[in-house]
Amino acid sequence: MNINIVGAGVSGLSIGSYLQMNGYKTAIYEKNPIPGGLCASWKKGDYTFDGCIHWILGSDKGSPFYKLWSELLDMKSIEFVNHEIRVSVELKENSNKYGDKIFRLYTNINKLENYLIDLAPEDEKIIKRLIGLMRLFQKYELPPMIENIAPLQSWRQKMGMISYLPFLLKFLKWKNTSNYSFSKKLKNPFLREAFELLFDGEEVNLMVLIMPLSFFDQKSAGYPIGGSKQFARKIADKYVSLGGKIHYNSEIEKIIVEENSAKGLLLKDGTAHFSDITISAADWHFTVFDALEGKYVNEKILKLASLKKLELYPAVMLVSLGVSRDFKEYPHFFRFPMRKEYRSPDGSVYNRMEAHIYHYDPSLAPKGKTIVALSFYTRNGSFWVDLRQQNRPEYNRCKNDFASHVIDFLEEKMEGVKDSIEEIDVATPATYQRYTGNWNGSAQGWFPSKNLVAASPVTIDLPGLKNFYYTGHWSVPGGGLPVVLKSARDLAQKLCVKHKKKFVVR
Numbered sequence: 001m002n003i004n005i006v007g008a009g010v011s012g013l014s015i016g017s018y019l020q021m022n023g024y025k026t027a028i029y030e031k032n033p034i035p036g037g038l039c040a041s042w043k044k045g046d047y048t049f050d051g052c053i054h055w056i057l058g059s060d061k062g063s064p065f066y067k068l069w070s071e072l073l074d075m076k077s078i079e080f081v082n083h084e085i086r087v088s089v090e091l092k093e094n095s096n097k098y099g100d101k102i103f104r105l106y107t108n109i110n111k112l113e114n115y116l117i118d119l120a121p122e123d124e125k126i127i128k129r130l131i132g133l134m135r136l137f138q139k140y141e142l143p144p145m146i147e148n149i150a151p152l153q154s155w156r157q158k159m160g161m162i163s164y165l166p167f168l169l170k171f172l173k174w175k176n177t178s179n180y181s182f183s184k185k186l187k188n189p190f191l192r193e194a195f196e197l198l199f200d201g202e203e204v205n206l207m208v209l210i211m212p213l214s215f216f217d218q219k220s221a222g223y224p225i226g227g228s229k230q231f232a233r234k235i236a237d238k239y240v241s242l243g244g245k246i247h248y249n250s251e252i253e254k255i256i257v258e259e260n261s262a263k264g265l266l267l268k269d270g271t272a273h274f275s276d277i278t279i280s281a282a283d284w285h286f287t288v289f290d291a292l293e294g295k296y297v298n299e300k301i302l303k304l305a306s307l308k309k310l311e312l313y314p315a316v317m318l319v320s321l322g323v324s325r326d327f328k329e330y331p332h333f334f335r336f337p338m339r340k341e342y343r344s345p346d347g348s349v350y351n352r353m354e355a356h357i358y359h360y361d362p363s364l365a366p367k368g369k370t371i372v373a374l375s376f377y378t379r380n381g382s383f384w385v386d387l388r389q390q391n392r393p394e395y396n397r398c399k400n401d402f403a404s405h406v407i408d409f410l411e412e413k414m415e416g417v418k419d420s421i422e423e424i425d426v427a428t429p430a431t432y433q434r435y436t437g438n439w440n441g442s443a444q445g446w447f448p449s450k451n452l453v454a455a456s457p458v459t460i461d462l463p464g465l466k467n468f469y470y471t472g473h474w475s476v477p478g479g480g481l482p483v484v485l486k487s488a489r490d491l492a493q494k495l496c497v498k499h500k501k502k503f504v505v506r
């Protein structure tokens with residue numbers, strides 16, 4: 001059976017690999033000349049700038065996700081870095097009892113617990129509840145039955161779900177807690193401000209903090225030395241070694257449909273490529289409303305598209321600097337207040353900055369040098385996308401203006417950084433959108449709703465359309481590489497069940 005896949009991002013490469021393992025003949029059509037999509041890094045002079053991975057769930061053998069990644073690439077060939085501190089947050093208002101304004105989010109849970117209680121003994125009870133939840137998550141990280149879709153689970157696995165009851169009850173109790181509502185329960189002013197600022201002033205479901213921390217503690221959420229492009233390249237190599245074919249520089253314009261059945265792909269160059277099944281692993285909005293002209297929708301899809309159900313994950317303004325010093329005296333990831341509020345050309349107002357210093361990955365810069373990357377999240381990605389389309393000189397002016405402002409702010413925190421800059425790269429939401437097609441430059445698809453359980457994922461098929469499936473980071477709010485891997489694997493299993501094949505991995 002022939003299957004055409006749109007997009008050689010990690011989703012397209014993953015579904016392609018699993019299908020090849022199961023006897024399907026697949027071909028991926030990718031608009032770029034290289035694989036990876038958002039999982040990208042690029043070279044400028046002597047520096048490699050990274051646009052994606054800071055951590056990957058499943059980087060250590062102890063994690064069930066390690067097993068899944070190992071199905072797609074040789075995990076042993078990658079060196080992972082596990083940081084002692086996830087993020088250092090400089091507060092604006094409060095200092096702790098040691099006169100320190102920096103809040104350190106330790107990745108070791110015991111250390112974090114001791115640190116929090118030492119700073120705020122009056123909050124011991126609630127701190128212990130938070131840490132207890134992280135420990136519970138570790139115990140129930142990925143139930144074995146989640147590895148396979150329901151029809152492929154054994155009775156023993158299904159019954160095993162009962163043992164997850166304590167976890168489920170705790171999860172339901174906490175599912176609506178955000179960093180804001182949690183911080184309101186704290187008595188200590190330093191901790192209260194720290195939790196408010198954990199996501200730079202955004203109100204985010206606390207699970208988004210708790211889950212990764214439980215993995216960081218187990219050293220199963222590391223950063224792969226070499227960065228994003230190398231990681232994606234390894235999956236692409238696996239796909240090709242399984243007999244898959246990637247057609248680069250092949251932009252899809254339409255999905256060809258006859259009698260409500262997907263028949264193939266129409267490329268921008270006018271060529272048509274037919275298959276029994278079509279899978280899109282490209283942007284969800286493009287797939288539904290451009291490639292399929294919005295003909296296969298229902299009320300739920302229209303609600304998602306009008307952003308009434310879920311918000312888009314914010315897009316990123318990423319200013320990357322190749323600098324001639326390693327700045328090892330600074331934490332690898334830190335956030336701090338800016339002296340003066342800054343209004344970006346897209347209207348977003350920033351009074352804090354986020355800096356990543358890649359001094360832990362020597363492969364990205366020459367010896368003694370490093371990359372400093374500044375990320376600014378915006379909910380107005382469309383501003384940059386539209387401006388680039390309508391007025392390129394003004395777009396370039398705004399982009400350069402943005403970069404020079406934020407570099408000036410950085411200089412106030414990291415003295416001498418400005419003089420050490422050898423290369424600058426500015427990626428706007430328009431860059432992400434142009435390169436990967438993601439709607440308004442969204443970094444990870446849908447933003448998780450405050451109520452995680454209410455979040456409604458995209459379905460793998462579309463109403464009224466036969467022989468078509470969707471997979472991608474839009475499938476589950478929050479996106480990210482583990483979601484991409486799991487969604488692709490699930491879809492491959494569903495197809496195997498449908499075609500009465502035994503799902504195998506090789």
Ligand SMILES: Cc1cc2nc3c(=O)[nH]c(=O)nc-3n(C[C@H](O)[C@H](O)[C@H](O)COP(=O)(O)OP(=O)(O)OC[C@H]3O[C@@H](n4cnc5c(N)ncnc54)[C@H](O)[C@@H]3O)c2cc1C
Pocket residue numbers: 006007008009010011012029030031032035036037038039051052053054055056057250251252253281282283286316435436437438442443444471472473474479480481482484
């Ligand atoms: C700044 C940033 C940091 C991130 N950090 C992390 C992290 O630390 N950990 C983590 O797990 N995740 C992280 N993510 C998220 C992760 O990168 C994404 O969720 C994931 O890479 C999405 O993969 P995908 O294949 O579903 O989509 P994409 O990567 O968007 O792939 C879609 C592919 O389809 C192609 N395509 C689109 N339209 C067409 C067309 N018309 N014709 C042909 N091809 C087409 C695109 O070129 C692309 O290759 C980060 C993302 C960003 C932006």
